[in-house]
Amino acid sequence: MSSDFHKEAFDEQTKLKLQLYRLYIREWLPVFMAQAEQGLDRINIFDLFCGPGSDGDGTWGSPLILLEAISIYLRKRQTAHTAPIYIYFNDSKKWKIDALKESVATTFGELPRISISYSCSEYDDAFPKAMTIAEQNNSANFLFVDQFGISALDEMRFKELTSLKRTDWLCFISSSTFSRFNNHPSIACKLAVEKTGKWSNIHRDVACRYRELLNSSDYYIVPFSIKKGSNVYGLIFGSGHPLGADKFLRGCWKVDPITGEANYNIDGDLKSPHGHLSFFKPTKLTVFKEKLCKKITEKEVVTNKDAYLFALHQGIPSAELKKILYELKKEKVVTQVPGVSYSTIFGKGKNKIVPLLVV
Ligand SMILES: C[S@@+](CC[C@H](N)C(=O)[O-])C[C@H]1O[C@@H](n2cnc3c(N)ncnc32)[C@H](O)[C@@H]1O
Numbered sequence: 001m002s003s004d005f006h007k008e009a010f011d012e013q014t015k016l017k018l019q020l021y022r023l024y025i026r027e028w029l030p031v032f033m034a035q036a037e038q039g040l041d042r043i044n045i046f047d048l049f050c051g052p053g054s055d056g057d058g059t060w061g062s063p064l065i066l067l068e069a070i071s072i073y074l075r076k077r078q079t080a081h082t083a084p085i086y087i088y089f090n091d092s093k094k095w096k097i098d099a100l101k102e103s104v105a106t107t108f109g110e111l112p113r114i115s116i117s118y119s120c121s122e123y124d125d126a127f128p129k130a131m132t133i134a135e136q137n138n139s140a141n142f143l144f145v146d147q148f149g150i151s152a153l154d155e156m157r158f159k160e161l162t163s164l165k166r167t168d169w170l171c172f173i174s175s176s177t178f179s180r181f182n183n184h185p186s187i188a189c190k191l192a193v194e195k196t197g198k199w200s201n202i203h204r205d206v207a208c209r210y211r212e213l214l215n216s217s218d219y220y221i222v223p224f225s226i227k228k229g230s231n232v233y234g235l236i237f238g239s240g241h242p243l244g245a246d247k248f249l250r251g252c253w254k255v256d257p258i259t260g261e262a263n264y265n266i267d268g269d270l271k272s273p274h275g276h277l278s279f280f281k282p283t284k285l286t287v288f289k290e291k292l293c294k295k296i297t298e299k300e301v302v303t304n305k306d307a308y309l310f311a312l313h314q315g316i317p318s319a320e321l322k323k324i325l326y327e328l329k330k331e332k333v334v335t336q337v338p339g340v341s342y343s344t345i346f347g348k349g350k351n352k353i354v355p356l357l358v359v
Helices: 014-034 062-074 096-110 124-136 155-162 176-180 199-214 242-254 284-297 304-313 320-329 344-346
Strands: 042-047 084-089 114-119 139-146 167-172 220-228 231-239
Touching: 014 062, 014 139, 014 167, 014 220, 014 231, 014 242, 042 124, 062 096, 062 114, 084 096, 084 124, 084 220, 096 114, 124 139, 124 155, 124 176, 155 167, 155 199, 176 199, 176 231, 199 220, 199 231, 220 242, 231 242, 242 304, 242 320, 242 344, 284 304, 284 320, 304 320, 304 344
Parallel strands: 042 084, 042 139, 084 114, 139 167
Antiparallel strands: 167 231, 220 231
């Protein structure tokens, strides 16, 4: 991708990336904008590679997508009294920041409770400043890292970012670079991705490396692969909260109802985890069903909460989990199908966590 990126029209893959961004931000904002009374001091949103606001055709980029979503929620009763929202737009190119300021002023004017800072810095300077702001206050943070290339979330920055409280992030990364220059020291020192198989899986390998660095089942890393020609790029989503992963997955499955994970047939040659011969080609969902069944049989998954969290880590949203549990009930693997949505399991009230098998 070139640095004249914004002078031309966005390609289909960029539009897809922005669609996933829009879907997620529209899920994320109301959660925190509705929490003003619950002691949240502020909401920080960082878009550190923000661009000028639109492409050569006038299609909106990430900053205007964000402000449009905020302005919608400011008009809704439940979210109108949000904690103050601080937005940080940064791009290394001055003309882009100047163009963005103008677009924001003409499109949105003044938005109540919203404060926007613009900076024209190198990301290397903008990132530590963002971290200092994000860790200071009793805040909810969201960071969008829409880089060209692979360096922005190297292993050190990744550890810093994932140690912050109440912080979700979305990072775009040119994963093919790891496939082509896998063992090159200048690449491996940023992120030591282990290539496990086909080039079309490389973005999953990147997600795997990030998971390895955390080594925690309480953190969620969710990849979405985007192919353009022979290159694979993608988004990686990160959150320490199951609701964050739940909401990102909902957008992914809207865009890709087969795997929730790619704009191409990423699982074209899936194999059953237990090597069963079948006339039917296993899909991500059938493979997940087999894995879940094994976990239930081995009593590693006992309740609806266990099943929900296991599904999230496998990239399966609760709507799909529920359908699979009904199938498992017919097959007598479970005896009941309790609610498996986030609000059923973690919401207020009694008896939210229920066993799947009552004997
Ligand atoms: C992929 S574009 C971001 C697009 C933007 N999210 C949008 O929706 O329009 C990457 C942006 O990062 C900027 N950029 C490139 N290198 C940078 C750096 N080292 N520091 C800050 N910004 C940089 C470019 O000027 C470009 O606008």
